[in-house]
Amino acid sequence: xxxxxxxxxxxxxxxxxxxxxxxxxxxxxxxxxxxxxxxxxxxxxxxxxxxxxxxxxxxxxxxxxxxxxxxxxxxxxxxxxxxxxxxxxxxxxxxxxxxxxxxxxxxxxxxxxxxxxxxxxxxxxxxxxxxxxxxxxxxxxxxxxxxxxxxxxxxxxxxxxxxxxxxxxxxxxxxxxxxxxxxxxxxxxxxxxxxxx
Amino acid sequence: xxxxxxxxxxxxxxxxxxxxxxxxxxxxxxxxxxxxxxxxxxxxxxxxxxxxxxxxxxxxxxxxxxxxxxxxxxxxxxxxxxxxxxxxxxxxxxxxxxxxxxxxxxxxxxxxxxxxxxxxxxxxxxxxxxxxxxxxxxxxxxxxxxxxxxxxxxxxxxxxxxxxxxxxxxxxxxxxxxxxxxxxxxxxxxxxxxxxx
DNA sequence: CCGAACATACCGACTGGTTAGTCTGGCGGT
DNA sequence: ACCGCCAGACTAACCAGTCGGTATGTTCGG
Numbered sequence: 001x002x003x004x005x006x007x008x009x010x011x012x013x014x015x016x017x018x019x020x021x022x023x024x025x026x027x028x029x030x031x032x033x034x035x036x037x038x039x040x041x042x043x044x045x046x047x048x049x050x051x052x053x054x055x056x057x058x059x060x061x062x063x064x065x066x067x068x069x070x071x072x073x074x075x076x077x078x079x080x081x082x083x084x085x086x087x088x089x090x091x092x093x094x095x096x097x098x099x100x101x102x103x104x105x106x107x108x109x110x111x112x113x114x115x116x117x118x119x120x121x122x123x124x125x126x127x128x129x130x131x132x133x134x135x136x137x138x139x140x141x142x143x144x145x146x147x148x149x150x151x152x153x154x155x156x157x158x159x160x161x162x163x164x165x166x167x168x169x170x171x172x173x174x175x176x177x178x179x180x181x182x183x184x185x186x187x188x189x190x191x192x193x194x195x196x197x
Numbered sequence: 198x199x200x201x202x203x204x205x206x207x208x209x210x211x212x213x214x215x216x217x218x219x220x221x222x223x224x225x226x227x228x229x230x231x232x233x234x235x236x237x238x239x240x241x242x243x244x245x246x247x248x249x250x251x252x253x254x255x256x257x258x259x260x261x262x263x264x265x266x267x268x269x270x271x272x273x274x275x276x277x278x279x280x281x282x283x284x285x286x287x288x289x290x291x292x293x294x295x296x297x298x299x300x301x302x303x304x305x306x307x308x309x310x311x312x313x314x315x316x317x318x319x320x321x322x323x324x325x326x327x328x329x330x331x332x333x334x335x336x337x338x339x340x341x342x343x344x345x346x347x348x349x350x351x352x353x354x355x356x357x358x359x360x361x362x363x364x365x366x367x368x369x370x371x372x373x374x375x376x377x378x379x380x381x382x383x384x385x386x387x388x389x390x391x392x393x394x
Numbered sequence: 395c396c397g398a399a400c401a402t403a404c405c406g407a408c409t410g411g412t413t414a415g416t417c418t419g420g421c422g423g424t
Numbered sequence: 425a426c427c428g429c430c431a432g433a434c435t436a437a438c439c440a441g442t443c444g445g446t447a448t449g450t451t452c453g454g
Contacts, residue, residue: 012429028311030227034414045415046430055414110364111308114225149390152383156375159368160387163361167307171356178353186349190357193346194391209403231440242441243405252440 013051015041017065020058025104025169029059029115059112060120066105067127073098074134084142088195089188091138092161096184099168107169132158139195148195161191210248212238214262217255222301222366226256226312256309257317263302264324270295271331281339285392286385288335289358293381296365304366329355336392345392358388 010018019040023032034055038048052058077091099106116124136158142148164187172183207215216237220229231252235245249255274288296303313321333355339345361384369380 028227030225031312033412035412044431046417046432049415050429110367111311113367114308115228151390152387153375156380156383157387159364160361160384163364164357165360167356167360167363170307170310178350183353186353187357190349190354190391193348193393194387196390196393230438241405243443244403246441247403 012041012043012047016043016048016051016058017061021062021104021108024059024062024112025107029108029112056115056117056120059108060116060124062105062108063116063120063124066102066109067124067131070095070098071127071131071134074131078134078138083147084138084145085147085192088138088142089192091135092191093184093188095165096168096187097180099165100172100174100180100183103169103172106166110166110169132162135162142195146197149197152194157191157195160194161187209238209240209244213240213245213248213255214258218259218301218305221256221259221309222304226305226309253312253314253317256305257313257321259302259305260313260317260321263299263306264321264328267292267295268324268328268331271328275331275335280344281335281342282344282389285335285339286389288332289388290381290385292362293365293384294377296362297369297371297377297380300366300369303363307363307366329359332359339392343394346394349391354388354392357391358384 016037020032020037023037023040026032034045034048037058038044041047048058052061073094074091077094078087080087080090082090113121113124132155136154139148139154139157143150143154168183172180174180178186213234217229217234220234220237223229231242231245234255235241238244245255249258270291271288274291275284277284277287279287310318310321329352333351336345336351336354340347340351365380369377371377375383
């Protein structure tokens with residue numbers, strides 16, 4: 001097999017994805033040239049276009065990876081054998097922690113959706129909706145069983161919470177006074193308090 | 198005086214700003230060419246570069262307009278002669294309504310900050326911080342006087358609330374089931390309930 | 395009251411530079 | 425000898441900003 005890794009041990013496609021993620025987050029999609037990506041990954045355009053169909057495709061892969069990971073984690077928490085208020089709290093706090101751990105992904109996510117081609121955009125939106133609906137189902141369950149207030153529609157609560165999560169990348173600083181776990185606990189508290197009957 | 202308006206009655210600079218706002222929101226800053234802007238405004242490049250120093254400058258004007266309006270409105274509500282919980286509620290609901298009324302501005306705001314030149318970026322951040330601090334002061338006042346819980350740091354609450362407001366443009370649909378006033382009331386309720394001791 | 399000098403508002407062709415994507419070819423393993 | 429993997433020069437397109445030019449209005453000396 002011709003070498004799929006270089007001086008570094010990680011395979012070329014992953015190196016490209018990592019470099020693209022960092023650069024997209026740093027400079028934005030349009031301001032990042034394909035040339036810069038391949039240089040950061042230590043390869044050339046030939047390699048990139050061997051593994052990815054287009055620059056747009058590369059961006060799409062970033063989204064796919066994020067969505068897959070988040071969905072898996074949410075499912076795990078939502079399916080746990082716990083009272084609904086604990087399941088929601090755990091899920092809400094977890095998404096904060098994983099978002100902080102991948103702040104680059106987060107800033108790309110909310111800034112670059114419109115750079116995807118129309119059908120890839122639809123695809124991402126659909127996956128995103130699945131995610132939101134799972135989260136909403138948790139809230140609705142709590143509303144039915146009376147542990148959460150019914151005053152605010154569940155989907156509005158979801159949008160409220162995820163709006164703030166998407167914006168973590170604009171204000172959270174790893175060297176700030178709060179650890180990611182502390183932020184996660186606070187945000188989960190805010191959500192749960194807002195849902196208190 | 199040479200004519201500053203054309204067939205349309207509105208002056209050229211405002212027409213350019215309006216066209217740019219719409220196109221930036223629709224396609225993004227980098228994907229919008231100066232040529233498209235001037236065509237949409239019914240003028241040519243000469244006119245644009247007569248009134249604005251650069252494309253970047255045009256974007257900066259969009260930010261300046263938004264920030265000025267929002268700050269004025271917040272100040273009016275915050276200075277009112279009312280109990281702090283009403284002042285906060287009114288301010289929180291108002292920013293939702295005005296954001297919905299200018300959804301284009303909102304999507305530009307949170308997507309295009311990084312397209313501003315470094316010093317214009319700093320300028321916008323500084324103004325933004327002033328705004329946040331005024332809002333935070335309201336919350337801290339309520340925390341001191343005991344009408345709001347002290348459990349969550351005030352600045353975190355501010356970021357929480359404005360995160361969701363910046364994201365209104367991604368999910369709010371004018372033809373959806375909720376009017377802008379209803380959404381505003383719900384989001385203000387969520388904030389106030391989260392702050393309840 | 396008039397006309398020359400000046401100022402403002404705009405036009406649109408042009409330039410220098412950048413970019414995504416292509417293509418030919420070579421290298422190394424099987 | 426074949427094929428996956430990749431190098432890197434090349435192309436066609438695009439774009440921000442410039443610049444000389446025109447048209448319309450204003451100022452002011454005589």
